[in-house]
Amino acid sequence: xxxxxxxxxxxxxxxxxxxxxxxxGGLWENYDIMEVASIDGWHKNPDLVLQFYNARRRQLHxxxxxxxxxxxxxxxxxxxxxxxxxxxxxxxxRAGSSNIIHLHGELFKAxxxxxxxxxxxxxxxxxxGDVCELGSQLRPHIVWFGEVVPMIEPAAIEVAMADIIMVIxxxxxxxxxxxxxxxxxxxxxxxxxxxxxxxxxxxNFLKNLNVLSEKASTGVPKVVDELLNP
Ligand code: APR
Numbered sequence: 001x002x003x004x005x006x007x008x009x010x011x012x013x014x015x016x017x018x019x020x021x022x023x024x025g026g027l028w029e030n031y032d033i034m035e036v037a038s039i040d041g042w043h044k045n046p047d048l049v050l051q052f053y054n055a056r057r058r059q060l061h062x063x064x065x066x067x068x069x070x071x072x073x074x075x076x077x078x079x080x081x082x083x084x085x086x087x088x089x090x091x092x093x094r095a096g097s098s099n100i101i102h103l104h105g106e107l108f109k110a111x112x113x114x115x116x117x118x119x120x121x122x123x124x125x126x127x128x129g130d131v132c133e134l135g136s137q138l139r140p141h142i143v144w145f146g147e148v149v150p151m152i153e154p155a156a157i158e159v160a161m162a163d164i165i166m167v168i169x170x171x172x173x174x175x176x177x178x179x180x181x182x183x184x185x186x187x188x189x190x191x192x193x194x195x196x197x198x199x200x201x202x203x204n205f206l207k208n209l210n211v212l213s214e215k216a217s218t219g220v221p222k223v224v225d226e227l228l229n230p
Contacts, residue, residue: 002163004082005165007085018063049139066091083100101155103151107140109140111139113136160183164190165191166191172199191223193219195213197213
């Protein structure tokens with residue numbers, strides 16, 4: 001079975017109603033990244049960080065996968081599919097994808113600040129005073145700026161073995177995620193689906209790059225259809 005790797009970003013969830021980060025009106029226009037999404041911000045003002053993620057977690061209960069997420073599931077009948085997502089929402093899971101790597105963590109999980117391996121399913125607000133079984137404050141299970149990306153190695157292995165790579169709705173601005181494209185095999189077919197495609201250094205070396213300048217809800221089904229009916 002041929003291997004498909006999907007590298008998705010905030011854009012795949014945009015049509016579900018979740019703001020992207022760097023588009024006009026995006027999250028980083030209204031919040032200071034370093035205050036709400038960095039380990040230094042957490043140490044400086046944990047309550048502000050908790051409130052930022054509580055608002056995003058509450059919204060996640062109200063939104064649903066869109067055709068961009070659901071079309072990817074159809075590929076699993078004919079391909080080995082690995083979704084590598086930068087997103088912290090669970091829309092790929094809810095759409096039915098079965099093999100997902102979250103590079104930047106998961107909004108519906110909380111973890112201990114004392115022992116990182118203590119991770120809990122957590123769909124409500126996290127408040128100051130909410131503690132793990134060891135008695136230490138809970139934090140969002142999110143990879144913040146200034147922290148390592150624990151899942152980058154498994155993700156790199158998947159990309160290095162992919163026959164087809166679908167890049168969907170990411171500005172390719174954030175490393176190490178954006179650097180994964182540099183691991184693509186020479187023969188790999190690459191599809192980049194984004195209404196306003198970004199550009200990264202790694203793209204210079206891609207031999208079979210097909211850019212579809214359109215939204216995920218139309219672009220992804222198109223590519224899936226092509227891959228299922230070659
Ligand atoms: N369909 C597909 N792509 C879209 C859509 C859509 N409907 N709407 C916007 N986009 C594209 C934009 O053109 C842009 O290229 O989605 C991309 C969003 O880029 P960013 O906001 O930078 O999001 P992302 O690339 O996922 O950011 C990576 O940065 O702040 C960190 O941790 C955060 O995981 C995030 C990382």
